[in-house]
Amino acid sequence: MRPILFLILLLTVALALAIGLGETPLSARQYLQAFASPASPPAEILWSLRAPRAAAAALVGGALGLAGAVMQGLLRNPLADPGVLGVSAVSALGAAMCIATGVAVTPGAIEIAALAGALLAGALVVFLAARLAEPQTLILFGVALSALGGAATALVFNLSPSPITTSEVLSWLLGSVANRDWSDCAAALVPMAMGAGLCGWAARGLRMLTLGEETAALSGLPMARLRAAAVAGAALLTGAAVAMAGVIGFVGLAAPHLTRGAVSDDPARTLVPSALAGAVLLVAADLAARLIPTAEELKLGVVTALFGAPLFALVAWRASRSWRG
Amino acid sequence: MTAALELADVAVVLAGRTVIEAVSLTVAPGELVGVLGANGCGKTTLLRAALGLIKLSAGEARLADQAVGGLSEAERASRAGYLPQERRIGWNLPAWRVAALGVPQQPPARAREIAMRALAEVSMTSLAERGVLDMSGGERARVLLARLIATGAPLLVADEPAAGLDPAAQLLVMELLRARVAAGAAVLVTLHDLTLAARGCDRLAVMAAGRLIALGPPPQALAPDILAAAFALDGALMETRAGPVIAARRVIP
Numbered sequence: 001m002r003p004i005l006f007l008i009l010l011l012t013v014a015l016a017l018a019i020g021l022g023e024t025p026l027s028a029r030q031y032l033q034a035f036a037s038p039a040s041p042p043a044e045i046l047w048s049l050r051a052p053r054a055a056a057a058a059l060v061g062g063a064l065g066l067a068g069a070v071m072q073g074l075l076r077n078p079l080a081d082p083g084v085l086g087v088s089a090v091s092a093l094g095a096a097m098c099i100a101t102g103v104a105v106t107p108g109a110i111e112i113a114a115l116a117g118a119l120l121a122g123a124l125v126v127f128l129a130a131r132l133a134e135p136q137t138l139i140l141f142g143v144a145l146s147a148l149g150g151a152a153t154a155l156v157f158n159l160s161p162s163p164i165t166t167s168e169v170l171s172w173l174l175g176s177v178a179n180r181d182w183s184d185c186a187a188a189l190v191p192m193a194m195g196a197g198l199c200g201w202a203a204r205g206l207r208m209l210t211l212g213e214e215t216a217a218l219s220g221l222p223m224a225r226l227r228a229a230a231v232a233g234a235a236l237l238t239g240a241a242v243a244m245a246g247v248i249g250f251v252g253l254a255a256p257h258l259t260r261g262a263v264s265d266d267p268a269r270t271l272v273p274s275a276l277a278g279a280v281l282l283v284a285a286d287l288a289a290r291l292i293p294t295a296e297e298l299k300l301g302v303v304t305a306l307f308g309a310p311l312f313a314l315v316a317w318r319a320s321r322s323w324r325g
Numbered sequence: 326m327t328a329a330l331e332l333a334d335v336a337v338v339l340a341g342r343t344v345i346e347a348v349s350l351t352v353a354p355g356e357l358v359g360v361l362g363a364n365g366c367g368k369t370t371l372l373r374a375a376l377g378l379i380k381l382s383a384g385e386a387r388l389a390d391q392a393v394g395g396l397s398e399a400e401r402a403s404r405a406g407y408l409p410q411e412r413r414i415g416w417n418l419p420a421w422r423v424a425a426l427g428v429p430q431q432p433p434a435r436a437r438e439i440a441m442r443a444l445a446e447v448s449m450t451s452l453a454e455r456g457v458l459d460m461s462g463g464e465r466a467r468v469l470l471a472r473l474i475a476t477g478a479p480l481l482v483a484d485e486p487a488a489g490l491d492p493a494a495q496l497l498v499m500e501l502l503r504a505r506v507a508a509g510a511a512v513l514v515t516l517h518d519l520t521l522a523a524r525g526c527d528r529l530a531v532m533a534a535g536r537l538i539a540l541g542p543p544p545q546a547l548a549p550d551i552l553a554a555a556f557a558l559d560g561a562l563m564e565t566r567a568g569p570v571i572a573a574r575r576v577i578p
Contacts, residue, residue, distance in 0.1 A: 073415075076413075076415030076416075077415075204429055207418075207422075207426065207429075208426055208429055209415065210414060210415045210416050210418055210423070210426070211414060211415075211423070211426060211469075211472070212409065212411050212413060212414075212415075214373075214378065214407065214409040214411060215407065215408075215409055215426070215472075217378060218376060218378070218401065218402060218405065218406070218407040219398075219402060219426065219429050220398055220399045220401070220402025220403065220429065220430055221398065221429050221430070222398055223398070260416075264417075264418065264419050264422070264456070265416040265417040265418050265456065266416070266418060266422065267415070267416055
């Protein structure tokens with residue numbers, strides 16, 4: 001329980017900072033005013049601009065952190081994550097096709113398209129994982145899928161009949177939670193809650209997979225259903241995260257890695273801490289994207305990649321040693 | 326008494342190739358049966374077919390008198406525990422958590438209790454909290470054996486449980502399996518060490534090219550003509566003061 005409480009505390013602090021700090025400096029009196037009268041301009045900034053954006057970052061980070069932990073457990077691979085394996089990229093492709101074809105005006109269409117992409121890629125990855133003896137080969141497939149998804153997304157926007165701004169394309173490819181409001185958060189909450197529920201149910205199956213497919217098959221657990229739930233849950237979480245914020249890499253990789261040690265490597269007990277750590281990471285990364293003074297605001301995915309890519313290299317280095325042994 | 330495992334005229338065809346043909350074998354409670362044969366002769370496939378992990382193209386596999394194909398996952402697990410050849414452990418779980426994976430349906434406290442008892446049986450109590458990836462190969466093999474024991478299944482199936490271990494650890498693995506047999510379990514193992522098999526097993530099933538070419542007590546199943554047919558070895562089983570030993574003179578060209 002202790003790591004979970006610590007992470008909840010950390011998340012509270014991160015959210016408070018994300019709501020309190022911003023480009024517009026506020027005086028102490030304005031902060032008080034924001035709490036006292038909900039209709040005042042400072043209250044508008046805090047509760048209608050910063051708070052929903054921080055909540056969106058927390059939701060997306062939590063979803064990706066959980067999805068990453070589930071994928072790592074499912075594939076017994078510390079390098080697995082929705083970004084690395086191309087699930088996010090194919091999900092974004094689904095959303096992009098939905099936007100480019102004009103279907104996106106229907107409410108929920110982007111979410112469903114992103115989810116379909118995530119499910120398709122998730123199923124493909126699991127299908128491949130069962131046929132590849134070498135865990136690193138799967139990562140290579142993921143890298144290829146990710147590159148293909150990213151390129152196809154850019155192509156779809158290029159060929160789109162209605163002009164789409166470069167900034168919007170970048171938002172999908174690099175990820176952003178700028179200008180999200182409470183209704184965006186509410187819309188994402190439903191698929192995310194469903195995904196989290198499925199992942200929670202599949203947790204014992206993930207722990208059993210520590211010993212490999214064959215041991216799990218004879219463990220007495222309904223492995224086929226647990227595996228399907230894990231894939232569907234991770235896809236729902238990734239799809240909802242992508243529909244809300246585009247492709248954000250490395251959170252799903254870093255969150256389980258940072259929390260695993262606190263729960264003695266248990267893939268089942270990593271899930272909740274990993275979701276919380278993902279939320280903390282992304283709220284902090286979004287705060288950094290807002291506060292780092294650049295001409296145009298940094299994209300969230302750029303910030304996560306700057307910190308995440310070196311971490312990925314470190315995890316890969318360690319994993320390669322254990323695979324050799 | 327009902328056999329824990331009964332294979333009747335089993336055949337397996339994988340990707341158009343007949344891997345196993347006409348194998349009949351029973352394993353009774355209180356009996357340790359070893360499956361021997363050269364690499365690629367179908368030993369692992371036989372175990373997997375017996376446990377319902379691959380489809381039979383002919384014949385029948387029964388666990389405690391029920392066709393394996395008709396059993397639910399939970400029913401199958403209550404009849405047989407399996408230690409596969411693949412030993413890669415994904416995460417550095419503490420030893421007791423690995424042993425507790427033998428009883429995933431039990432509530433956590435009970436699962437831990439069962440796991441600790443199994444670890445005590447393999448003399449690993451002092452390392453219960455240690456991560457399995459921080460252990461030596463011999464220690465890890467014992468933890469995996471504890472997981473198999475923790476299942477409490479009446480039939481224990483182990484695919485090369487002694488592979489890659491030093492001589493003392495190999496003997497220990499056989500002793501632990503013998504202890505389960507003494508407690509009434511039926512045990513089916515594949516082995517490569519013929520001397521170990523001759524000493525530890527009640528009966529041996531010798532395979533060559535997917536067929537059973539001998540089935541019986543070690544002196545009979547390891548007769549010179551069987552050694553020649555199954556392993557291309559010119560050799561013999563010799564009784565010594567330290568127990569039976571396989572002496573191989575040369576490889577038959």
